[in-house]
Amino acid sequence: EAGVTQFPSHSVIEKGQTVTLRCDPISGHDNLYWYRRVMGKEIKFLLHFVKESKQDESGMPNNRFLAERTGGTYSTLKVQPAELEDSGVYFCASSLIAGGADTQYFGPGTRLTVL
Amino acid sequence: DAKTTQPPSMDCAEGRAANLPCNHSTISGNEYVYWYRQIHSQGPQYIIHGLKNNETNEMASLIITEDRKSSTLILPHATLRDTAVYYCIVRGGVPRAGNMLTFGGGTRLMVKP
Numbered sequence: 733e734a735g736v737t738q739f740p741s742h743s744v745i746e747k748g749q750t751v752t753l754r755c756d757p758i759s760g761h762d763n764l765y766w767y768r769r770v771m772g773k774e775i776k777f778l779l780h781f782v783k784e785s786k787q788d789e790s791g792m793p794n795n796r797f798l799a800e801r802t803g804g805t806y807s808t809l810k811v812q813p814a815e816l817e818d819s820g821v822y823f824c825a826s827s828l829i830a831g832g833a834d835t836q837y838f839g840p841g842t843r844l845t846v847l
Numbered sequence: 848d849a850k851t852t853q854p855p856s857m858d859c860a861e862g863r864a865a866n867l868p869c870n871h872s873t874i875s876g877n878e879y880v881y882w883y884r885q886i887h888s889q890g891p892q893y894i895i896h897g898l899k900n901n902e903t904n905e906m907a908s909l910i911i912t913e914d915r916k917s918s919t920l921i922l923p924h925a926t927l928r929d930t931a932v933y934y935c936i937v938r939g940g941v942p943r944a945g946n947m948l949t950f951g952g953g954t955r956l957m958v959k960p
Contacts, residue, residue, distance in 0.1 A: 837893060
């Protein structure tokens, strides 16, 4: 069974440009999460989808970040316009059942560098 | 979700058991203890989780104290590939209430030859 996949693995862009990250969850997983780790900081939650609906987006830093999950399958995270402080590693995770007893499985991450 | 406290770093000799402690004194009755690890800059890898009873899988064992205020992750025969940052995370059991994982600083385990 394929795990969580993310594309691209690396992205280098100029400040002010737009970048779109993609996450393909494990097949059949209704729950999809985005996290990120910026330099020197801990991994932080961004948002949580249940199918195509945003369940919790309390971790989204500002309105330059837009996450979508049309059709309840893959998800995209767009950063527009990108700023220097957006550099970091963006992780996606998916799970079958939301709540304490479910397990989130992470993808390999996308390393974003904003110059 | 309850906060956790872990030592920032530990060393372990290759082939020996690695015992990683975690304190979660404010854990509530329906909160689970999860362990993940991150090797280099890879995505966090799920290891094991438990509620009250001790748990064991092919990767590790999880020992939870009777009062649930602390736990220990045991890697029975550590290898060099187990060098990683290990995260102990307490997470609510109520669906749609705090489904996120809250990562702290973790414990950096260095397995030495």
